[in-house]
Amino acid sequence: MKQIRFGIIGVGGMGSGHARTMQNIEECKLTAVCDIDEEVVKSVAERYGVKAFTDYRELIDSGLVDAVIVATPHYFHPPISVYAMKKGIAVLSEKPIAVTVKGADEMVKTAKETGVPFAVMYQTRSTGFAQAAKKLVDEGKLGEIYRASMIVTYFRSQAYYNSAGWRATWRGEGGGVLINQAPHALDLFTWLGGLPSKVSSVTRTVRHQIEVEDEASAILEYPNGAIGYLHTSTNEAPGTNFMEFCGEKGKLVLYNNRIYFWQLETPVQVFSDTTDQMWGSPKARQVEVPIEERESGHGAIMRNLARNILHGEELISPGVEGLNSVELINAVILSGAKGKEVTIPVDRDEYERFIEEMKAKSKEKKVTKVRRETDPQHLR
Structure with a gap:
């Protein structure tokens, strides 16, 4: 071979x-x-x-x-x-x-x-559940998506952040949870739900002695008028791994690497416009989604x-699709730092100026001895 x-x-x-x-x-x-x-x-x-x-x-x-x-x-x-x-x-x-x-x-x-x-x-993206979710979206089973939500959280100790001088610094990493832990989730979120056009966020450092964010929340607006929400942090135990996409024809939920899908008999807008039922709602049936066994x-x-x-x-x-998650990361960080709504595509020059300002303020960090362990991702 x-x-x-x-x-x-x-x-x-x-x-x-x-x-x-x-x-x-x-x-x-x-x-x-x-x-x-x-x-x-x-x-x-x-x-x-x-x-x-x-x-x-x-x-x-x-x-x-x-x-x-x-x-x-x-x-x-x-x-x-x-x-x-x-x-x-x-x-x-x-x-x-x-x-x-x-x-x-x-x-x-x-x-x-x-x-x-x-x-x-x-x-x-290579997992069976992610591929199955992408197939549902691409085949139009959800219809036009009008809401997208993501709550993906992790836990990292202070020892983790103290283990290397570059960790959680503007000069060494360029951000916190958004740039280090969350990119996999943000890639999946944008792969399935698309890229928003406007972002308003709050970013802050809650639990750790670091100079970058360990928590971020954002309200998202999409080109089609859809609304979205994301939250990520390194402050929660146990962590949460949840995404939800609501469309005119159905709802898709990803939770802890499992997939749930509800298909509507009548699209939401069609039902709303045509029903004479005061308290009625479209009938939904949960559909089992086949997940392919794959490497x-x-x-x-x-x-x-x-x-x-x-x-x-x-x-x-x-790699060209890797740009989408960087757009979203930069938008959330910039919005949180400046306290303003940020549009996507992000202003390239503005973000370069911002990151250079933050790097200039970045301080040298004391590294402490910690018990080193292999990243669990490589134990499989």
Whole structure:
């Protein structure tokens, strides 16, 4: 079997997990790793018997790779990805593809101009329940969506935030829960419900000693007049994983990776306009949604990119679609910070000015010793 040669850029965190996962993907062969920490990259390279680099440009130019996984801190995703694509090397970027919409624009533009495969690690899309939900929406089973809601919360301890100097800082991460934990949920939310046109939000730091938000709530307005709501935080135990999409023909609920769908006998507006029943409402029946057993997770996205390069298989998570979640993240952060309604597309120059101001105020953080554990995502 022909294999795609992969390099991983950034192996001090998620990248090392991706290296381990890749050992079980027959279409992928790890051939090189890169990290600015010489000790870390040497250790990973020796573990897998591959070439080590400390400069991403040298890895990309080495002739050893057909594709790279970019698993560096967020700010470095755009320059590394753009450099790789311009050299004809396929890219799988960790989420989010960029901190700012301007950075994401450059990545999308380069992908379109070069035609080089570009994917983003939104592995939730690969799950059976997400694919089933997307099929319902695409087939028009909900009809026009008039309300979309998302409540997805997590718990992170202060020890988690203290574990690295870049965590939860404007200079190191570019935001808090919105840029780190929530992107997978925000990608699914916009993949199914579309991108809003107006955002009004409240962002704040509630439970942790950090300089970025650990909680965000937003009211959303969509181009068709639909209304939406989202809430995310790292303050809740147990966390909540809930999305709801209400359409003229039915209602879709995603709760803890399960899918529920109610189909209406008569569309909402049609029933409202034609019924003579004072207290009547459209009859709804719950419909069981078949969920396909399929490979999911990080490995599924890696395999999919390899098959895209080898056979032209459609990308599950195209990098160009990664722009949508960045638009929403930037809009929510900017609205909360400025106390005003923000329109989408976000003003690129305004957000660049904002993020530079926040980075300038960012303070060096004390790192404390914590018990280190493997990210549960890589234990599967």
